[in-house]
Amino acid sequence: MKLVRTHQPRKPLLTILPGATRKRLPSIYQYRQTYRRADGDTGTCLAVWDVLGGREIYQIAVEEGVAGQHEWHCTCADATYRSRFAYYRCKHVEGLMDVVEAATVPALQPAQPMQVPQHRERPTGHDAPQQRSAHGF
Numbered sequence: 307m308k309l310v311r312t313h314q315p316r317k318p319l320l321t322i323l324p325g326a327t328r329k330r331l332p333s334i335y336q337y338r339q340t341y342r343r344a345d346g347d348t349g350t351c352l353a354v355w356d357v358l359g360g361r362e363i364y365q366i367a368v369e370e371g372v373a374g375q376h377e378w379h380c381t382c383a384d385a386t387y388r389s390r391f392a393y394y395r396c397k398h399v400e401g402l403m404d405v406v407e408a409a410t411v412p413a414l415q416p417a418q419p420m421q422v423p424q425h426r427e428r429p430t431g432h433d434a435p436q437q438r439s440a441h442g443f
Contacts, residue, residue, distance in 0.1 A: 319359050319405045323397050326360040335359035352376070357398045359413070366402055378403070 316421040318336045325333035328381045341354040350369045357364040357380070365384045379385070385396040395403075 321401045321405045323359070323401045335398070335401055339403065340365075342415070355402060356383075360398075364398055366399055367384055371427075 316339050318338045319416075321335055321337075322332045323335045324330040329334075330345075336358045337355045338358070339353060339355050341351070342348045343349060343352050352368045354368075354369060355366045357366060360382070362382075364380055367379045369377045369379070378395060380396050380398050382396050382398055385399070388396070
């Protein structure tokens, strides 16, 4: 495994999730990316994040799965005890997936000026619609 070093540390990602208390009041959670697989490097682990904001610091890892799908893993107790369910994801993984998706959505393009339709000549002769009088005849 090869760590990818950048000149500037990556900025943490923030989101609001239900808190760790029984009241589940909204709390700010912070994701810090600690590892990212380098381009051309082999291995199944794509990235690792530290999760801060709950009772403890957790880690989330995303791996390449079969058929190009990503497999997400979290070290929290909820994910550990419910991992026997095939499609279960804890709130930490769901929050990170939402934040990453929002960060990778391309920026909106500036609005294009509205195009005014070209003036078309009115048809003449037998192609022209028949004019009717006010009485409908």
